[in-house]
Amino acid sequence: MTSKQLTEIYQLLFDRFGPQNWWPGETQFEIITGAILTQNTNWANVEKAIANLKSAHLLTPEKLHHLDASQLAGLIRPAGYYNIKAKRLKNLINWLFSNYDGQLINLEGLDTDQLRAELLAIKGVGRETADSILLYAFNREIFVIDAYTARIAVRHGLIEPEADYERLRELFQSNLPQDIQLFNEYHALLVRLGKEFCKTKAKCTGCPLEKLPHTIDIEYS
DNA sequence: GACCAGGCACATC
């Protein structure tokens, strides 16, 4: 039942928007960095911060490892929350160097549950950030939940408004084929839909899901 | 000027 609805939604979104080519980023480390920088932040601002790191030729674990947090903060300033995000990036990099010789390749041997648990133990890496890293940087079968996804799922009656992150992840992850490319595209499409049609103050006109069962009045933040 | 954006940790109840 739910899996049929989820499949229908995916079809409608893909038909309307086409492939989203996520995650934007040329390297595994760029994707990881972007996942932290985009926390509660518009992607356009993240791009400016990443551009700064690229111009300075600092977008590698080694280079950032040797940079202090205050200098890093200056470079990522356009992404907002720059002091806290600089610390969070350093936390992740310190973990990588303390336990894995600073090499992302050394994480490939971990199974998904183990890697997720380790990421979540890093201060500054919460569920969405960890799951974005798992799916988009490490190609693991994890469905990423974000504020848009939650809002859309609630508004279309796929889940109760009180549902927490893990409950939402369970909804998508266990009612869809275990397909990394599908998880990748689906989450990206939900964000696309959210940006264009599913903000907190709902303006649903022209929404590709307009004809589906709908509870417009709900405000989910 | 208000409101929002691809969250998270921490304090407090």
Add this chain to the structure above:
DNA sequence: GATGTGCATGGT
């Protein structure tokens, strides 16, 4: 376990 607050820039 639920709720409130600080963190900060840049676009609409």
